[in-house]
Amino acid sequence: MVIYERTPHYYETDQMKIVHHSNYIRWFEEARVAYLDAVGIRFADQEAAGIVCPVLTVDAKYIRMVRFGDTVEITTRVNLYNGLRWGFSYEVRDKATGELCCTGTSTHCFLDTAGKIIRPKREYLTMHELLTECLAKDAE
Amino acid sequence: MVIYERTPHYYETDQMKIVHHSNYIRWFEEARVAYLDAVGIRFADQEAAGIVCPVLTVDAKYIRMVRFGDTVEITTRVNLYNGLRWGFSYEVRDKATGELCCTGTSTHCFLDTAGKIIRPKREYLTMHELLTECLAKDAE
Amino acid sequence: MVIYERTPHYYETDQMKIVHHSNYIRWFEEARVAYLDAVGIRFADQEAAGIVCPVLTVDAKYIRMVRFGDTVEITTRVNLYNGLRWGFSYEVRDKATGELCCTGTSTHCFLDTAGKIIRPKREYLTMHELLTECLAKDAE
Amino acid sequence: MVIYERTPHYYETDQMKIVHHSNYIRWFEEARVAYLDAVGIRFADQEAAGIVCPVLTVDAKYIRMVRFGDTVEITTRVNLYNGLRWGFSYEVRDKATGELCCTGTSTHCFLDTAGKIIRPKREYLTMHELLTECLAKDAE
Numbered sequence: 001m002v003i004y005e006r007t008p009h010y011y012e013t014d015q016m017k018i019v020h021h022s023n024y025i026r027w028f029e030e031a032r033v034a035y036l037d038a039v040g041i042r043f044a045d046q047e048a049a050g051i052v053c054p055v056l057t058v059d060a061k062y063i064r065m066v067r068f069g070d071t072v073e074i075t076t077r078v079n080l081y082n083g084l085r086w087g088f089s090y091e092v093r094d095k096a097t098g099e100l101c102c103t104g105t106s107t108h109c110f111l112d113t114a115g116k117i118i119r120p121k122r123e124y125l126t127m128h129e130l131l132t133e134c135l136a137k138d139a140e
Numbered sequence: 141m142v143i144y145e146r147t148p149h150y151y152e153t154d155q156m157k158i159v160h161h162s163n164y165i166r167w168f169e170e171a172r173v174a175y176l177d178a179v180g181i182r183f184a185d186q187e188a189a190g191i192v193c194p195v196l197t198v199d200a201k202y203i204r205m206v207r208f209g210d211t212v213e214i215t216t217r218v219n220l221y222n223g224l225r226w227g228f229s230y231e232v233r234d235k236a237t238g239e240l241c242c243t244g245t246s247t248h249c250f251l252d253t254a255g256k257i258i259r260p261k262r263e264y265l266t267m268h269e270l271l272t273e274c275l276a277k278d279a280e
Numbered sequence: 281m282v283i284y285e286r287t288p289h290y291y292e293t294d295q296m297k298i299v300h301h302s303n304y305i306r307w308f309e310e311a312r313v314a315y316l317d318a319v320g321i322r323f324a325d326q327e328a329a330g331i332v333c334p335v336l337t338v339d340a341k342y343i344r345m346v347r348f349g350d351t352v353e354i355t356t357r358v359n360l361y362n363g364l365r366w367g368f369s370y371e372v373r374d375k376a377t378g379e380l381c382c383t384g385t386s387t388h389c390f391l392d393t394a395g396k397i398i399r400p401k402r403e404y405l406t407m408h409e410l411l412t413e414c415l416a417k418d419a420e
Numbered sequence: 421m422v423i424y425e426r427t428p429h430y431y432e433t434d435q436m437k438i439v440h441h442s443n444y445i446r447w448f449e450e451a452r453v454a455y456l457d458a459v460g461i462r463f464a465d466q467e468a469a470g471i472v473c474p475v476l477t478v479d480a481k482y483i484r485m486v487r488f489g490d491t492v493e494i495t496t497r498v499n500l501y502n503g504l505r506w507g508f509s510y511e512v513r514d515k516a517t518g519e520l521c522c523t524g525t526s527t528h529c530f531l532d533t534a535g536k537i538i539r540p541k542r543e544y545l546t547m548h549e550l551l552t553e554c555l556a557k558d559a560e
Contacts, residue, residue, distance in 0.1 A: 010453060010463065011300050011446050015187070015293040015348060021195040022169070022291055025162040026431050033430060043430065044489025047155070055161040059199035068295060069464025150313060150323065151306050151440050155433035155488060162431055166291050173290060183290065184349025208435060209324025295467070301475040302445040309442070327435070335441040339479035 077138035217278035357418035497558035
């Protein structure tokens with residue numbers, strides 16, 4: 001579990017005077033980059049090494065509007081790893097009140113630069129062990 | 141069912157050389173604005189009249205990468221209307237090949253400017269009838 | 281001179297209830313892709329051939345706010361080509377009223393995939409001739 | 421002078437594998453919000469009080485590409501205040517090397533909610549004094 005703090009930017013608001021819903025999908029990405037960073041995987045290094053992580057699915061449930069001037073905390077957990085696919089859950093909370101604003105999940109796989117699926121257990125053992133450990137810890 | 145054609149913009153790509161996954165959520169919005177427009181509801185007029193449509197949920201499943209230079213067609217259908225909430229399904233296909241690239245859904249409600257939920261059957265009858273009709277037609 | 285029509289998207293608005301100023305910079309990009317397309321250069325093909333066009337400078341002057349529900353026309357002209365750098369000017373007008381909303385310019389160069397500057401006259405003659413011709417025509 | 425640190429997000433890259441040029445315009449906005457915050461003006465409060473600050477002009481000069489994995493520092497200075505219009509200059513530098521990546525400016529005015537121009541000296545004295553002071557300090 002890693003908590004990522006974020007202050008909405010003005011350009012992320014829309015004319016409803018709230019953060020546009022599409023931006024939460026981007027925040028989820030920021031939160032998982034922060035998660036990986038916290039557990040020792042630099043996303044940029046991984047791509048430089050020829051491993052990309054496309055998004056397979058994403059979903060979000062919007063519970064409470066977030067506005068410019070608010071600060072949110074995004075709690076990210078690994079909630080899936082089956083040897084092939086891996087996933088995260090996200091909880092966006094208002095930092096001041098603790099109120100839940102949005103929840104979501106995303107799932108991913110690993111590809112090499114040729115677009116071939118990488119099986120972490122065989123070809124990316126560090127990641128296999130890390131995901132196994134994160135999944136166990138985050139389920140506690 | 142309304143088909144909305146879209147050419148990805150350069151700024152919508154990411155360093156994986158594909159359209160970034162968050163943009164499909166934005167395309168879904170464009171597609172439902174086009175849908176409503178096609179059935180006679182101008183989204184801008186609706187907001188001017190004090191009715192907003194926040195997004196309650198959104199999800200997307202990414203099947204095939206879309207690249208700059210491709211053209212996609214987004215088929216949008218009303219797939220939910222229960223008197224309170226309404227929703228759409230989306231299919232993003234490569235225009236040239238017909239291949240399915242992404243599917244998704246979104247759900248929405250109506251709010252007045254004070255943030256109170258509007259029940260279309262009582263307070264927004266035109267929309268109630270329209271959604272009932274669209275739901276029936278799109279299910280065929 | 282090429283005219284590119286554009287309808288602002290909902291997600292391009294901000295809480296001032298206008299199109300956020302950063303989006304015009306993106307519209308300029310769309311407009312120049314449309315310009316090149318109109319004169320026979322497919323941007324996507326060019327990149328596939330190993331030629332990229334980074335932006336060197338950009339500027340915009342915001343004259344009249346554009347809102348969701350408006351339609352704009354962006355008039356794009358080649359206003360610079362000195363054998364090395366090339367540039368465009370943009371005029372964004374409200375389609376309904378013809379009022380000028382925004383003007384801007386951008387300048388660019390050509391790089392190969394190694395990041396080396398390409399001199400069109402020597403290494404990309406088709407483009408050299410095209411830009412020379414466009415510059416002359418658009419100055420009329 | 422206020423320094424704002426920023427780590428580029430993955431979704432801010434494009435298929436040239438660099439941060440898309442339009443995002444610097446958004447970073448400038450983030451940087452001036454941070455500047456105002458540092459000198460005691462909360463942008464969100466100001467809007468809540470009915471004062472908006474539209475962008476009148478913006479420009480950027482791109483000198484060195486910024487990539488995902490880099491960290492930049494944006495140095496922001498008030499470089500204009502003539503009683504009506506005010507402006508900022510921005511310098512984006514690579515944090516690790518100090519290399520200059522991008523420079524830019526923006527100019528702004530103040531409007532009330534009716535869209536009428538506010539003259540700080542008469543109607544918004546706190547801001548008038550602040551801008552006068554910031555302009556003097558940042559010119560040193």
